[in-house]
Amino acid sequence: MKNIISLSFLLFLSLCGFSQSYEFKTIIDLEATDVISQGNTGTCWSFSASSFLESEIMRITGKNIDISEMYTVRNTYPVKAENYIMRQGKAQFSQGGLAHDVINSIAKNGIVPQVVYTGLDDEASRHNHSEMVSALKGVLDVYIDNPGKSLSPKWKSTVNAILDNYLGENIETFIYEGVPYTPMSFLEMTKINPADYVSITSFTHQPFYSHFILNIPDNFSNGSFYNVKLDEMMAVINYALENGYTVELDCDVSETTFSAKHGVAVIPEEDAKKAEAIISVRPEKHITQAFRQQEFENYNTTDDHLMHITGLLKDQNGTVYYKVKNSWGTDSSRVANDGYVYMSEAYMKLKTISVMVHKDAIPKSLKDKLKL
16 A cells, blocks of 8 residues: 555656746857847848857857848859849749858858848838748749740849849948958958858758758758758757857747747647646657658648857756757747747757758767768
């Protein structure tokens, strides 16, 4: 009888441990710039990767520089437009993109600070690209339909005129803190080398330790990703954070258990407990490579949103969470944790599409396997 009572008591304590409000202890907290809002745009790829590069500049030089997200967006749309035209309208033309699009842009066009290129009209305080993208796509579709039966190269100048009108003319020279720069010389000053950054994913439909073009809609530029095992991808994230490197993240945020309002993202063991799981600690599912692949192939895991991992936390039960910087602003009526989301290890394993890191943030044993 005593044994039955003891077991019941232990079970009760166990259940109580998973019905408490979240309490987090910070383990790692790396430098990052302030959380800002991407507004009514689909440019999370530029906001997150710019934040990632801002942390990289801090790490490398100690300088705190607010990078212009819209300068990169302005220089990426012509690339998207050409891809759409050359594929005769059979490719996606949207506001979306991936982290490597930012790296590609800065390699070709450099970086400028936010103070010299905001991408906003003088009277605007919030980005809204709905009208601009509709105008761009409308022009491109007209040229693709080719009503004059003679495709004209004027679509390039028309696209640039629309971008100039909505975002502002491109920048060739500027003054920053009293020093004259071009976008390329400013990139050189930041000591960011675009060749140092690699994208890593984990899927079984391609060989491990190969690199391949990830077949997701927003990969319009056919970016290549290194493929590793799930545990190795997680090891990259952890090794990076432990060694002072932040991590760029592409993931699925369509789950009801991703809650910016409550500031957590979890994968509860019981689907019936989803509502409770965003406000109190619940047991989570064990995530395997096979389950991750299944959820990707059945479209339950999709390429939704890019963010920036800047730290590590644990809850009162010792469960690991990642401190993820979002780009949905800091309005406390809409978001918690000053705009950060605390993402559980289970959520990270299941819902991560890919990560981008500095190549030195990869453990040596894995770098050797990838021939980096």
